Amino acid sequence: MISVEEALKKILSYVEVLEPERKPILDCLGQVLAEDVYSTIAIPPLDNSAMDGYALRAEDTRGAGESSPRYLAVVGEVAAGSMPTKEVRPGTAIRIMTGAPLPEGANAVVQFENTDEVNRKSSGGDLPQIGILCQAKKGLNVRGRGEDIARGNLILKKGKVLRPQEIGVLASLGRSTVLVIRRPIVAILATGDELIGVDQPLAPGKIHDSNNYTIAAEVSRYGGIPKILGIGRDSVQSLTEKIDEGLDADMLITSGGVSKGDYDIVKDVLAEHGEVGFWTVCMKPGKPLAFGVMKKVEGGRKGKVPHLGLPGNPVSSMITFEQFARPAILKMLGKKILAKPAIRAIIEDDVVDTDGRRLFARVSVTRRGGQYRASVTGPQGSGILTSMARANGLAVIPESSKGVKAGDMVDVQMLDWEEEQGEVKTLPIVSIVGKSQSGKTVLMEQLIAEFKKRGYKVAALKHSHGGMEIDRPGKDSWRFAQAGSDAVCVSSPDKLALIKNLNHDLNIEKIMSIVGSEFDLIIAEGFRKSKIPKIEVHRKELGDDLLCSPEELSAIVTDESLDTAIPQLPWGDTVAVADFIEKNFVLKARTVPSTPRGKKVK
Numbered sequence: 001m002i003s004v005e006e007a008l009k010k011i012l013s014y015v016e017v018l019e020p021e022r023k024p025i026l027d028c029l030g031q032v033l034a035e036d037v038y039s040t041i042a043i044p045p046l047d048n049s050a051m052d053g054y055a056l057r058a059e060d061t062r063g064a065g066e067s068s069p070r071y072l073a074v075v076g077e078v079a080a081g082s083m084p085t086k087e088v089r090p091g092t093a094i095r096i097m098t099g100a101p102l103p104e105g106a107n108a109v110v111q112f113e114n115t116d117e118v119n120r121k122s123s124g125g126d127l128p129q130i131g132i133l134c135q136a137k138k139g140l141n142v143r144g145r146g147e148d149i150a151r152g153n154l155i156l157k158k159g160k161v162l163r164p165q166e167i168g169v170l171a172s173l174g175r176s177t178v179l180v181i182r183r184p185i186v187a188i189l190a191t192g193d194e195l196i197g198v199d200q201p202l203a204p205g206k207i208h209d210s211n212n213y214t215i216a217a218e219v220s221r222y223g224g225i226p227k228i229l230g231i232g233r234d235s236v237q238s239l240t241e242k243i244d245e246g247l248d249a250d251m252l253i254t255s256g257g258v259s260k261g262d263y264d265i266v267k268d269v270l271a272e273h274g275e276v277g278f279w280t281v282c283m284k285p286g287k288p289l290a291f292g293v294m295k296k297v298e299g300g301r302k303g304k305v306p307h308l309g310l311p312g313n314p315v316s317s318m319i320t321f322e323q324f325a326r327p328a329i330l331k332m333l334g335k336k337i338l339a340k341p342a343i344r345a346i347i348e349d350d351v352v353d354t355d356g357r358r359l360f361a362r363v364s365v366t367r368r369g370g371q372y373r374a375s376v377t378g379p380q381g382s383g384i385l386t387s388m389a390r391a392n393g394l395a396v397i398p399e400s401s402k403g404v405k406a407g408d409m410v411d412v413q414m415l416d417w418e419e420e421q422g423e424v425k426t427l428p429i430v431s432i433v434g435k436s437q438s439g440k441t442v443l444m445e446q447l448i449a450e451f452k453k454r455g456y457k458v459a460a461l462k463h464s465h466g467g468m469e470i471d472r473p474g475k476d477s478w479r480f481a482q483a484g485s486d487a488v489c490v491s492s493p494d495k496l497a498l499i500k501n502l503n504h505d506l507n508i509e510k511i512m513s514i515v516g517s518e519f520d521l522i523i524a525e526g527f528r529k530s531k532i533p534k535i536e537v538h539r540k541e542l543g544d545d546l547l548c549s550p551e552e553l554s555a556i557v558t559d560e561s562l563d564t565a566i567p568q569l570p571w572g573d574t575v576a577v578a579d580f581i582e583k584n585f586v587l588k589a590r591t592v593p594s595t596p597r598g599k600k601v602k
């Protein structure tokens, strides 16, 4: 058995970066630039206005203000796309539109909003004159020539992957075509006597071929050009014919026929065409894999075509495609980053992995409370493509482990980043605010105890304006801090403490992400300035006014009746306050459907 890494290394050693081709820029999205692009022009080509307003001399606005307008004579107008015909002399201005070249003599633009133009128009005032209502600095609202791109500079470097913004930069430079690494043509062949085309009715013993479609779609998605060869039958003649058709491609991908089944003659045919190796890769799903190099019979650009023989099971073929074919295609395209984007997530289900292979579990990843959570999408059989359709990631359980338990951290390769795979559940948080001595801490204590009694997992947050000292002198953690470490984290089987030096207050989202998302409710004390829901504790003896404005508050806990529309809860009745929080925050957050937790997956 060989590792995933060994298999990939071997495959990549047979794959070359393809040659460049010149194409219209709009056809190059996602391709790798094969030339250095220099600017032959300056952008913008002339000094121009960044606003609709009046081009003038900054000197002429000295002392101008709302109540002390400086009046200038309007001597002309210039729109974007035309050139100014007049110059701005002392005491004059030219009406100018965004993007229009700055007239000779002008060194600033004052936008309409800072002039009396609107007043003047509505009051039938004198338009040849304009009142400037602010003092302008030289260069105000002026975009300088070459500010974006100076002439003769290297703007885009060879190797850059072209995104919409680079395509736009090329257009702004006046480049209609560009040199990019060519897209690989990937020939795709499904094999098996049981397969029939999507447009044919099912017959006994037959199934529709899906692999050709999945694989072709993946080839396109990652930048290749798929060439579907159709379905090869389990006979030497049929397979030979089909494979011959694929030999002018840059790569051949077959699916099926590489395991130990009686009819698996793909290997024999492949061996006829060139070198071929059959590997048992230490992964699940997708153990059997063939890789070889086919000789080209005649013509074509190159003498050799790398061949990847994926397993037939639809999920196995897709997962092996992601691990091996995708990097090969990216390498041919000239890309440097071949690994799939990966994140760390908390797995929400137990996953058992006892046979020592690297397990790729189909998961749906959502982000909640600042953390990624991965939940298994259902039965993991290698033929169950719908659990792949529900997944947006593959949790990677290493071969060295026996599996993971719900709550463990796992690496997840992201299949895509769309968050639509599952509704995002937000972690309920409420903050108790109030004047000093109002009894916030007592209420917090009572609420925490009440929610624990109700069976909830609670985290408490406290904001401490005046700093804090929590380390105990003499303890190891204290000694590390004394020695100058910027953070000390103490971990034990039953507690975790993190003491980190900061030079500013963290925002509440950041704090929540550090606290973690395994809680049912976070109750905070303070954090008055953050935008989380707040309940204010109000005490008659501390005065009539409230600390927070009414629109910030979800409720008031008070010992007197107040004249306000905000819900009021009696001070001293913790059960009523807890009921309010439970109904409005904890249970509301749960109305979003989520997959049941704690499923066991093999």
Ligand code: AMP
Pocket: 190, 191, 192, 194, 195, 207, 208, 209, 210, 211, 212, 255, 256, 257, 258, 259, 261, 311, 312, 313, 314
């Ligand atoms: P094989 O690797 O040829 O033994 O195939 C393994 C399993 O995958 C069998 O159940 C096949 O029917 C199935 N299979 C193979 N090729 C395809 C395909 N193109 N589309 C859907 N299922 C396939």
Ligand code: MG
Pocket: 191, 192, 193, 256, 257, 312
């Ligand atoms: Mg087969």
